[in-house]
Amino acid sequence: MKPLKVALLGCGTVGSAVLRLVDEQAADLTARVGRPVQVAGVAVRRPDRHPDVPAGLLTTDALGLVTRDDVDLVVEVIGGIEPARTLIQAAIEAGKSVVSANKALLAEDGVALHAAAAKAGVDLYYEAAVAGAIPLLRPLRESLAGDQIRRVVGIVNGTTNYILSRMAETGHGFAEALAEATELGYAEADPTADVDGFDAAAKAAILASLGFHTAVTAADVHREGISSVTATDVARAAEIGCTVKLLAICERVPANGDGEGESVAVRVHPAMIPTSHPLAAVGGAFNAVFVEAEAAGQLMFYGQGAGGEPTASAVLGDLVAVARNRVAGAAGAGPTAYADLPARPIAETPTRYHVSLDVADVPGVLATVATAFAEHGVSIATVRQDGHGDAATLVIVTHSAPDAALSATIAALREVPAVRGVTSVLRVEGLS
Amino acid sequence: MKPLKVALLGCGTVGSAVLRLVDEQAADLTARVGRPVQVAGVAVRRPDRHPDVPAGLLTTDALGLVTRDDVDLVVEVIGGIEPARTLIQAAIEAGKSVVSANKALLAEDGVALHAAAAKAGVDLYYEAAVAGAIPLLRPLRESLAGDQIRRVVGIVNGTTNYILSRMAETGHGFAEALAEATELGYAEADPTADVDGFDAAAKAAILASLGFHTAVTAADVHREGISSVTATDVARAAEIGCTVKLLAICERVPANGDGEGESVAVRVHPAMIPTSHPLAAVGGAFNAVFVEAEAAGQLMFYGQGAGGEPTASAVLGDLVAVARNRVAGAAGAGPTAYADLPARPIAETPTRYHVSLDVADVPGVLATVATAFAEHGVSIATVRQDGHGDAATLVIVTHSAPDAALSATIAALREVPAVRGVTSVLRVEGLS
Numbered sequence: 001m002k003p004l005k006v007a008l009l010g011c012g013t014v015g016s017a018v019l020r021l022v023d024e025q026a027a028d029l030t031a032r033v034g035r036p037v038q039v040a041g042v043a044v045r046r047p048d049r050h051p052d053v054p055a056g057l058l059t060t061d062a063l064g065l066v067t068r069d070d071v072d073l074v075v076e077v078i079g080g081i082e083p084a085r086t087l088i089q090a091a092i093e094a095g096k097s098v099v100s101a102n103k104a105l106l107a108e109d110g111v112a113l114h115a116a117a118a119k120a121g122v123d124l125y126y127e128a129a130v131a132g133a134i135p136l137l138r139p140l141r142e143s144l145a146g147d148q149i150r151r152v153v154g155i156v157n158g159t160t161n162y163i164l165s166r167m168a169e170t171g172h173g174f175a176e177a178l179a180e181a182t183e184l185g186y187a188e189a190d191p192t193a194d195v196d197g198f199d200a201a202a203k204a205a206i207l208a209s210l211g212f213h214t215a216v217t218a219a220d221v222h223r224e225g226i227s228s229v230t231a232t233d234v235a236r237a238a239e240i241g242c243t244v245k246l247l248a249i250c251e252r253v254p255a256n257g258d259g260e261g262e263s264v265a266v267r268v269h270p271a272m273i274p275t276s277h278p279l280a281a282v283g284g285a286f287n288a289v290f291v292e293a294e295a296a297g298q299l300m301f302y303g304q305g306a307g308g309e310p311t312a313s314a315v316l317g318d319l320v321a322v323a324r325n326r327v328a329g330a331a332g333a334g335p336t337a338y339a340d341l342p343a344r345p346i347a348e349t350p351t352r353y354h355v356s357l358d359v360a361d362v363p364g365v366l367a368t369v370a371t372a373f374a375e376h377g378v379s380i381a382t383v384r385q386d387g388h389g390d391a392a393t394l395v396i397v398t399h400s401a402p403d404a405a406l407s408a409t410i411a412a413l414r415e416v417p418a419v420r421g422v423t424s425v426l427r428v429e430g431l432s
Numbered sequence: 433m434k435p436l437k438v439a440l441l442g443c444g445t446v447g448s449a450v451l452r453l454v455d456e457q458a459a460d461l462t463a464r465v466g467r468p469v470q471v472a473g474v475a476v477r478r479p480d481r482h483p484d485v486p487a488g489l490l491t492t493d494a495l496g497l498v499t500r501d502d503v504d505l506v507v508e509v510i511g512g513i514e515p516a517r518t519l520i521q522a523a524i525e526a527g528k529s530v531v532s533a534n535k536a537l538l539a540e541d542g543v544a545l546h547a548a549a550a551k552a553g554v555d556l557y558y559e560a561a562v563a564g565a566i567p568l569l570r571p572l573r574e575s576l577a578g579d580q581i582r583r584v585v586g587i588v589n590g591t592t593n594y595i596l597s598r599m600a601e602t603g604h605g606f607a608e609a610l611a612e613a614t615e616l617g618y619a620e621a622d623p624t625a626d627v628d629g630f631d632a633a634a635k636a637a638i639l640a641s642l643g644f645h646t647a648v649t650a651a652d653v654h655r656e657g658i659s660s661v662t663a664t665d666v667a668r669a670a671e672i673g674c675t676v677k678l679l680a681i682c683e684r685v686p687a688n689g690d691g692e693g694e695s696v697a698v699r700v701h702p703a704m705i706p707t708s709h710p711l712a713a714v715g716g717a718f719n720a721v722f723v724e725a726e727a728a729g730q731l732m733f734y735g736q737g738a739g740g741e742p743t744a745s746a747v748l749g750d751l752v753a754v755a756r757n758r759v760a761g762a763a764g765a766g767p768t769a770y771a772d773l774p775a776r777p778i779a780e781t782p783t784r785y786h787v788s789l790d791v792a793d794v795p796g797v798l799a800t801v802a803t804a805f806a807e808h809g810v811s812i813a814t815v816r817q818d819g820h821g822d823a824a825t826l827v828i829v830t831h832s833a834p835d836a837a838l839s840a841t842i843a844a845l846r847e848v849p850a851v852r853g854v855t856s857v858l859r860v861e862g863l864s
Binding site: 029138143144147213294301303315316317318325330331 | 742
């Protein structure tokens with residue numbers, strides 16, 4: 001049997017795990033695919049840094065490799081926009097099916113790449129781009145293809161999850177927890193992509209696109225990172241039976257009666273969630289994603305969100321799928337984007353807030369504060385007032401209101417003379 | 433566009449939900465599939481009992497319906513072996529792709545049905561057969577196709593899970609909890625399939641077949657139900673920080689050095705698991721399945737395991753998949769069974785036991801008991817001894833040993849004069 005030949009682009013942690021697993025599992029892959037699967041070449045920038053890879057496979061000419069006549073399938077694990085985009089486009093145009101783990105590229109340019117793949121009759125799969133080893137994109141795209149997904153909420157970034165877990169455990173602030181994460185290798189030297197939410201936002205865009213059958217790019221995602229989460233926020237969360245998590249939230253907002261059509265609201269921000277919520281128990285480098293669908297109800301997917309081997313597992317699952325399709329002489333069904341829903345700005349997206357205030361303990365202060373909420377049309381769900389000396393702490397959890405109304409309320413509270421300080425503001429999710 | 437026509441076999445809770453969802457989501461299904469999907473007929477035994485179904489669709493001639501020239505796809509939600517088997521075979525031979533929710537049939541006859549589907553070049557999908565709405569079979573078959581699955585452990589029967597949860601909450605025995613479940617509609621009038629583990633065993637056979645690429649039938653599954661679980665078992669579990677669950681456990685047992693080849697061990701039985709284990713928190717009618725794979729590590733899938741709408745969601749996901757394949761003119765890749773692994777008998781399968789004994793509180797009784805374990809080659813992990821008057825309770829948790837050695841130990845203990853009673857014996861899973 002003629003083997004299917006694979007071009008591997010990139011040979012870092014994930015790439016080298018892919019290379020090893022394709023070799024170790026050669027017999028299984030042959031049986032599962034129906035033909036042997038062989039790595040035909042590995043494109044890297046610095047061949048001398050890959051002594052473990054057979055020298056005959058290594059090349060610096062990635063473009064030459066992906067367009068080689070004998071290459072059937074391309075695995076891209078370089079990451080980042082360029083040169084990954086150019087290489088994937090060239091591969092697709094040359095009739096190769098592509099497996100990618102590239103969340104940034106798919107979130108930015110998924111529509112164009114999918115169109116190119118459909119035109120060329122090849123596959124473009126990228127299960128590894130979101131939540132590592134967790135089978136998530138295939139379930140969204142295929143298993144739930146006969147259902148209406150309403151909401152996807154997940155912890156999709158292990159670095160920030162580790163940092164927030166450590167803040168809760170130690171009482172430390174963000175800077176100390178980040179320093180610890182960096183030292184232990186859980187955070188990269190430049191942690192921006194993780195801590196500022198770029199990584200999670202790219203994943204949210206991909207989840208929303210697949211889940212809602214519409215094009216969502218990273219630019220459509222409202223993004224707030226965790227660098228402004230304070231030890232006080234984390235302590236306040238614990239006081240109300242919550243824990244702080246960086247959430248990626250994708251919602252399909254129904255049309256309202258006022259002529260406003262359906263839309264999607266996609267956002268990444270830290271939020272307090274009840275400790276009884278299944279996502280609250282997701283610790284360290286694990287990822288978990290909740291999906292709410294009309295007929296299926298609530299589903300949860302849990303597993304390792306990163307790492308060489310887990311990510312390689314997802315890459316290889318896709319590799320088997322595109323290889324089987326190649327053997328069958330057909331491409332699989334790509335995602336659809338027919339719904340064409342606009343992205344709803346965060347200002348108009350309904351959210352709930354937790355607000356802690358230091359106030360003067362004088363009669364009427366609660367009334368004044370409550371008035372500020374009411375004037376912005378924000379309804380209060382719970383208030384706790386703790387007096388201490390001439391001061392008091394007010395802890396308020398609101399009902400759901402447009403985010404702009406909530407922000408405006410906070411701004412107004414900062415101007416109230418009896419409010420000495422707004423000590424903690426965080427959105428709240430998952431409260432009934 | 434010419435619609436794809438669907439024959440629906442059965443119109444109970446699941447069938448009527450399928451019928452409704454196909455109608456309600458007509459526009460979405462058309463966009464996702466690329467052609468409209470239309471129900472062409474509904475086969476039922478008693479048409480007069482389905483006043484909600486358009487009379488023109490109803491027929492009692494199921495065989496005529498599935499072989500009708502204009503029918504492209506068949507959805508079977510009758511359940512049970514016959515007439516489902518005959519109808520599915522006829523459909524496949526007539527070139528129709530089939531979606532089924534029939535765990536009993538797939539667990540008994542999956543190999544033959546898959547062979548028939550492969551020969552006819554049609555699809556046979558059955559995501560709804562295991563764990564209702566939870567996308568599980570597609571992830572096993574496709575997402576993890578490039579990995580080596582070692583173990584699948586799940587709670588896959590909602591009725592028994594409800595009964596065991598209630599026993600833990602109320603302290604009641606099995607009979608009372610079953611009566612309550614029956615009254616509330618969580619258990620069927622004849623609860624045998626659920627409480628005796630037949631339902632879970634069929635699901636375990638399907639999971640093992642897909643996960644290990646080998647043919648496993650329900651007859652290969654060691655099966656124990658929950659009817660012999662006592663209030664004492666549940667109380668003892670709580671005392672050692674555990675909870676009792678009915679587990680479906682599928683393991684791939686590696687070859688050993690003694691020339692014994694690789695095998696699969698598949699079993700369904702009640703077991704104590706630590707309350708800290710993620711499966712312990714799965715309550716009521718929910719299902720959850722843990723998958724352990726070489727590269728992916730641990731994954732968990734959670735959601736509603738039964739019910740009309742959740743099951744219909746899974747059926748519709750498969751319906752979209754087979755419809756897309758039909759539009760593309762190709763069948764999807766079926767499961768592979770190349771591994772051809774023998775089923776390991778429960779006697780040779782390593783398990784761990786919890787044993788509670790009422791013993792005479794005399795010197796040397798622990799030594800006598802410990803000797804009984806040692807003589808059978810069973811190593812003890814922990815012992816707790818609580819004296820009260822002239823009697824004492826011994827609570828023993830063993831290390832892993834072949835199940836036969838553990839059973840033989842229990843039998844031997846019953847003959848020890850100082851042992852007044854063996855008050856609780858249950859396997860233990862998930863302890864480190």
